Amino acid sequence: MMSASLDETVGETVGETVGETASFDPFELQDTVTGDIRDPYPRMADLRRQSAVHFGNIDFTGSDDPEPSLVSEVPVPVSVFGHDEVVSVLRDDRTYSSTVYEGIMGVVMGPTILQMDAPRHKVQRALVSPAFRSRILERWETELVRSVVDDLIDAFAARGRADLVRELNFGFPVQVIARILGLPMVDYPKFQEWTIGLISVASNWDRAMAASEELRVYLTAVIEQRRRQPADDLISDLVVAEIEGERLSDEDILAFLRLLLPAGVETTYRATGNLLFGLLQHPEQLEALRNDRALFPQAFEESLRWEPPVTVILRKTLKDAVLGGVPIPANSDVGLFLGAANRDDRRYADPDTFDMFRQAQQHVGFGFGVHMCLGMHLARMEARVAVNAILDRLDDIRFDPDADDDPHIHGMAFRSPTSLPVCFSPR
């Protein structure tokens, strides 16, 4: 979502808009949203070896993807591939502005914190932050997340095999965020559909605008209702939040809620999938985690380093700048390749290997600087609860050798496994 401009060239190649009445397959739009690229990393490493900062369009399809390039005309004039350079950009928010998102996600979400610069960003972020602190989230862990995950696992535990992407990962983050917001359960399927509608803004304008409008109508009614009758949920908290006389308008709240859907749903289900993929590919690491759950934080952070679900974020230079010795003119769009930064071999030894035992190091999978992911503690908790439930309940879990599938992580703007066909001892 944060990197939607990468997909702008996808539009032409996708079919027509899918009618809202057609039965909705949540996977229908995945390729148009992500870009169907299997392994962009060798190319990124090549580019980085040439220079950490590049100008002009970049073709990522030189690898094993036979399709004509979906992103051959990446409309991002400057691309950054080095870790330290990405971190410098994200720490210098006075030079590198987030207003670049106004013309992309801002169109469907409204003015969210994602696209704000200081000082407005600081005020608004402080207003929405309390609900996302780890201590506040503890309450949701037992009350909500574990039961959502257990219900989903119940549906296939006796079968002995499942596709964890479709049957578990895709379903739980949307339920969690909807319940934290305080929305009724019957609306969840609609919710997921709107979410995908929003993030396909670059590839399917009509669909995105329709989803945006439906969400506006739906959420405006909820906000009004909570103003009259506060409940024990996030929307009610936002309605009354106040810091030093500053409050959130209905428009602010609406925009923020529209941001939360894609930011909290798409990312978390993908991140959980990438971690499970790494573990299933390395059974010895899976076993180590099964035996010592205290290893979870390092396993998840390693998966976010190795395969960050959001691979590119954007900024725009407000003035002339110099990055890694390279001059960048004012008003340039700057694409920050988080995936490339996370595999910078000047910082991480053997960067392409998933190894949860490597010495912990900060990564940029959640971004960095003042816009660093607001939901990272929630995402960490959700992924932990889901993986723990899998390890507790699905004995002997492994890739299903009989599934005639070729599970692999793919995508460009977003990356996650196509499927996770597993088998385990039925209970």
Add this chain to the structure above:
Amino acid sequence: MVQDRLPDERIAVLSLQILIDRDKCMGSGNCVFWAPGIFDLGDDGISVVLDPAEGEERQMFLAQEGCPTRAISLWRDGVEVTSP
């Protein structure tokens, strides 16, 4: 024990001192993630040093490096230090 700290207050830990710049801290909680026990968020959402003895030096460097807004600095004998 949570202690209120002024921006320039430094705490002796073994030989490492932690300084939190309250104006720069955005309350991300990332330091609490990397070094629980050493850091916590106060009621105002700004980081505080809880108990510097509650972790290893390595964790302090992780927190310093992982702070998105460079609000944490580490000092040894009056000299600022970064991850070895």
